[in-house]
């Protein structure tokens with residue numbers, strides 16, 4: 025054994041010991057907080073986020089669906105989504121947020137956030153009909169099987185206006201193609217969002233954005 029490999033082995037043992045003792049010394053809640061922060065930081069810089077902020081949200085802004093007095097529903101909140109709501113509300117619309125996990129309420133729209141299940145939308149919002157629903161990273165992150173996706177599509181269909189826009193963001197390594205499996209039928213048809221199109225496959229990523237519109241009732 026050379027002196028270099030002996031030194032590398034010792035360094036590796038030292039790092040392992042530090043990580044091990046760090047795990048024992050740093051309380052789990054702080055480790056979880058750091059991990060959430062690092063994951064958010066990474067996600068906020070991913071190619072699908074850049075596309076969402078630079079192209080897709082502004083494209084919705086060009087439609088009449090996000091104008092004054094219109095209602096928007098953003099499903100699934102994270103630290104990095106908290107800046108999206110003001111972008112969506114730029115033209116005077118009101119954005120609501122929803123997430124099943126009460127721990128992420130702090131990242132929802134202040135004053136218009138609901139803790140709840142996408143499958144219960146009709147009970148949660150009996151009086152609101154949304155002009156746009158943005159459902160990004162929910163299919164494949166809790167709504168995983170085709171039958172649950174179909175139930176979620178039906179639930180979204182009950183709270184969206186006829187002709188309302190739906191953004192469905194999903195990952196090819198997590199779920200089957202929702203257009204191929206037809207889980208959005210018969211409630212939603214694929215639709216072309218000006219300057220985005222019907223489907224945007226994000227380069228260097230497994231992320232796909234699909235655009236739908238609620239079929240007339």
Ligand SMILES: C[S@@+](CC[C@H](N)C(=O)[O-])C[C@H]1O[C@@H](n2cnc3c(N)ncnc32)[C@H](O)[C@@H]1O
Pocket residue numbers: 099100101102105122123124125128140141142143159160161162165166167
């Ligand atoms: C990967 S994050 C996606 C967050 C965000 N929409 C985005 O664009 O990145 C998935 C979120 O979906 C939420 N979620 C999972 N199943 C849900 C359900 N049945 N109803 C509402 N929210 C759900 C989780 O709590 C989590 O916060």
